[in-house]
Amino acid sequence: MEYNKIIAVTGKPGLFEVVSQTKTGVIVESLVDKKRFPVVSSQNISMLENIAIYTYEEEVLLLSVFKTIFEKEEGKECISHKENSKNLVAYFSEVLPNYDEERVYTSNIKKVIQWYNLLVKAGLDFSKIEATKEEAERE
Template sequence: MLKTILSISGKPGLYRLLSSGKNTLIVESLQTKKRIPVLPKDRVVSLGDISMFTDGEDIALSEVLTRLHEKQAGVAVSEELLKDSDALRNSFGEVIPNFDRERVYTSDIKKLYTWYNILIEAGITDFADQDEAE
């Protein structure tokens, strides 16, 4: 599922890939449902390609989101937590106890939690990729 969810540099929020042409992607905002073209000059990253640094092997974002979903019991992360950097790092430590505290910045955790909230609001709760499931 996360392979079709995109983050576009310079544009807020997350986008669902609808179709791709020769030089353009057509995406839909998960929040506003507005469709826009994405040109080759835009930097696009699939959430399925992202992983988090740990003290051992890196963990795929799908696994991190699944663990966060279990910790939160399917509820969005509170806005108050997103404002407190120490509480944010402590909360993430409960989700991924062995995350690399030097290479994972508070801004990365905040972005992850914001993405999680967007996915929950859009009704996306299955974070496993099809390749992982097989």
């Protein structure tokens, strides 16, 4: 599994890996149940490698946040995304202390934590992922 092929599809829970391309979109496979289905070009998708979190100074790539959690938890899953919002915010403040509290909502924090746990369950090793040249330039 390659980090740069992982996407989120608007309206669909979980994360998906791009398996193939078609004329009208892509074929994706769910990281949870391994079911495959087509995603047409009219649906909104977000590549995880392009997502960033607002901080007071700059935007921090989601991969950097995942790597920080990975190191903090020693490669294991972190707290559940179903924790109460107070615990989620406290945990996220440890991981990314200078995140912009006005622009990063609790729902965003839940999603980041849920995605991290999904990726760890799927066997993604964040310590082996290198940022692309484009991402490295942004950091």
